[in-house]
Amino acid sequence: MALQSNPAWQAFSDAVQAAHADPEQLRLIEAGQLTVDLSAQRDSQTLRDAAIELLSVAGFEQARHALFEGGIANLSENRPALHTALRSSHAPESVRSLITAQLERMKRFVDDANTYNRYSNVVHLGIGGSDWGPRMVWHSLKGVSNRRTLRFAANIDAHAITAALDGLDPRDTLIIVASKSFTTTETMTNAREAIKWLEHGGIKHPLNQVVALTANPAAAIEFGVAPERIFEFWDWVGGRYSIWSTIGLPVALGLGWTTFEELLQGARDMDTHFQTAAIAHNAPVQLALNMVANTSILGFSSEVICPYDARLTDFVPWLQQLQMESLGKAVDQQGNPIDVSVSPAVWGMPGTDSQHTFFQWLHQSQRGAPVDFIFCIEPEHHLLSHHRQLVANCLAQRAALWRGKSVEVSFQELKHKHDESHAQWLAQHCLHPGGRPSTLIVLPKLDAHRLGALLALYEHKVFVAGVLWGLNPFDQWGVEFGKRLALELMQNDPEQTKDFDASTRHWLASLMRVTSKNH
Incomplete structure (x- = not known):
């Protein structure tokens, strides 16, 4: 059924347009040790009721059950999407032993490397989901006590691989080749160049310093990687959901096995919240409902992500891939054209850099865009005045986007500095429309547990949006065509x-x- 002819969709649409956000009504959800503040999104009891009905008609409960229990979540490829099983203590029996075996092998490899002080440097070669996950986690959590140095090369542009290898000692460098198919052009081209670099550095058996992360072990063996140096994941793990799998090996090598386990635990806690919290207090569900309302009904074509934490620079492109590769579709699960706007473009950068880049557009352009603001209460440094300024800027920008500023208020401020006619003219330029929606996500601090919860929060948001729009968030045929x-x-x-x-x-x-x- 087309969405616009669906009575539940029409009721939801009507409720969204009639609702408003009350700045005096605090709406907080606690989830996985994160706090999600929805106070600047539209809300009403009618809207809440309509949302519950829409989720029911869309088959949300059944889809969520299939996601966690191994049902066919990816219809076009006829397979499950079991990334949640990778971090679950109660994974479906069909995959439990596979996951446990690979985790144990990963841990032994990391423990062995640590015991014998192997590999001061790790160069990770992958692209897309095989790159953004570990890259983002490393740059978010690395500190002064890292066990190893990690570098990443994804692009086929040779500047990427040469920069990744530059200055390293080949005798003390591990090359990780991460490719689901082990045929990805960019990754395999960079891998062959890295092997040449090892050879030129005097390494007689360079493949002894190469590890493969793949769903195609046979191709890795054919490439020359020894079976004991191949760590497997599976076709039911999408690349953009794969950080929880063996793709997390560089994280475990660079930040420690305990850190990797804490990352999984944080995501596991968000999974539990997603499975058990009531709809009105379910953070991923509410984020998805807001995105659907803002995109399909209120007409916003993009969504801005502004983490007020410089360590989360790579969070934005990670989320771009997760959301835009998952939701960038024009047909529903049955192959019928979707008759409403879906999948907003995702973009952004950390604050306060973003304030001096595109916030003028957010505040005063004709349309603007919803913003997700993210900050941590506790910094990992001692410069508390910096942190106060950082958080104050975050809160101020969010308040300004919602509050707005009328011509009359601007005129009252300006008339003391200018003659009346000039003040009236200038006040027109100072108009801030206001009423622009945003979400605030607050972490107590940025550690592996909270980061894992944050990533899983957005994974589930994307999944729920796919259910509401009736599309498949687990395939990516557009990418395959270009390849x-x-x-x-x-x-x-x-x-x-x-x-x-x-x-x-x-x-x-x-x-x-x-x-x-x-x-």
């Missing part, structure tokens, strides 16, 4: 490229002329 075309272009075969447009053929020919000179 296939790139492979065709790399063949340098006129028969393979004749169906491409004139511009593509022109620039491909130019590329081939340049690269042939270098060979």
